[in-house]
Amino acid sequence: MNIQGKTALVTGASRGIGRAIAFELARQGIKRLLLVARDSAWLAEVASEIEMLGVEAVILPLDLSEVVEVNIAIAQAWRDHGPIDLLINCAGVAHQAPFLKSRLPNVQVEINVNLIGMYTMTRLIARRMVAQGSGTIVNVSSLMGKVAAPTMATYSATKFAIVGFTQALRGELSKHNIRVVALLPSLTDTDMVRELEWFRWVVPITPQKVAQALITGLQRDSPEILVGWQSHLAVWCNRIAPWLLEKVLLMAVPQERQARYQRLTDARATSR
Numbered sequence: 001m002n003i004q005g006k007t008a009l010v011t012g013a014s015r016g017i018g019r020a021i022a023f024e025l026a027r028q029g030i031k032r033l034l035l036v037a038r039d040s041a042w043l044a045e046v047a048s049e050i051e052m053l054g055v056e057a058v059i060l061p062l063d064l065s066e067v068v069e070v071n072i073a074i075a076q077a078w079r080d081h082g083p084i085d086l087l088i089n090c091a092g093v094a095h096q097a098p099f100l101k102s103r104l105p106n107v108q109v110e111i112n113v114n115l116i117g118m119y120t121m122t123r124l125i126a127r128r129m130v131a132q133g134s135g136t137i138v139n140v141s142s143l144m145g146k147v148a149a150p151t152m153a154t155y156s157a158t159k160f161a162i163v164g165f166t167q168a169l170r171g172e173l174s175k176h177n178i179r180v181v182a183l184l185p186s187l188t189d190t191d192m193v194r195e196l197e198w199f200r201w202v203v204p205i206t207p208q209k210v211a212q213a214l215i216t217g218l219q220r221d222s223p224e225i226l227v228g229w230q231s232h233l234a235v236w237c238n239r240i241a242p243w244l245l246e247k248v249l250l251m252a253v254p255q256e257r258q259a260r261y262q263r264l265t266d267a268r269a270t271s272r
């Protein structure tokens, strides 16, 4: 895809990977960016920095789990700033917990933002892209959408779902000249992972590296864009020797969280 002179909408653009993607698109010659997230102050800051690069930036402060508001805002945005050529579904949330300690409200937030939010935005934009006869949609999954890891069961479930959703849409929308791409970053240094306990041996990459990999993948028309050598190694190992990867993942589980959980269950057992 050639992004020169095009209009893109990026969700999750206030921080982390979405913000880095917005900047990279601006550097690569996009004409206009529509920036979506909840925090309007952070969006305004990103927009003003992007405008310094000579790119038009429009902020759309939205909570993706508020379906009606998203519907209204996208209809207005398409009318005032469309057509949109490129949709990047990047907004996401992650909660880490040993499964037996997981809490339904956290799981519901993951499902609402990572899946329902992505579905809502994709449906609104894809219908309009079909009418205009072209477009590209990028869904941000994760390495955890290919290789599930202990303590991340519900997050991994949403990211596996995104890979399936993307693959199905790719087939359905290709006849309308719409490309659908999955971006699968590995551990990336953002606010999201600062609240998590990291897996041993995993080296975080920068959001800028993810954004650059996306641009290269779009130029090559790749249907799935894996980022970083660790992702390629994990996916390859999962295909060739899944039993080995499973063992490695068990050894890599955050030790502190596991130990704390073990202490808790031991204490409960002795108090019974």
Ligand SMILES: NC(=O)c1ccc[n+]([C@@H]2O[C@H](COP(=O)([O-])OP(=O)(O)OC[C@H]3O[C@@H](n4cnc5c(N)ncnc54)[C@H](OP(=O)(O)O)[C@@H]3O)[C@@H](O)[C@H]2O)c1
Pocket: 011, 012, 013, 014, 015, 016, 017, 018, 036, 037, 038, 039, 040, 042, 062, 063, 064, 065, 090, 091, 092, 093, 094, 113, 140, 141, 142, 143, 184, 185, 186, 187, 188, 189, 190, 191, 192, 193
């Ligand atoms: N970091 C990693 O290691 C990693 C690895 C693989 C994949 N990913 C994926 O990459 C994407 C971006 O993650 P990140 O690391 O950049 O996370 P982040 O720094 O926490 O940023 C998350 C973004 O999503 C937005 N967001 C969250 N809830 C929202 C809601 N209800 N409505 C609208 N926007 C919402 C946030 O903006 P507001 O808070 O302002 O709403 C923010 O812009 C996610 O889909 C994540 O699963 C991350």
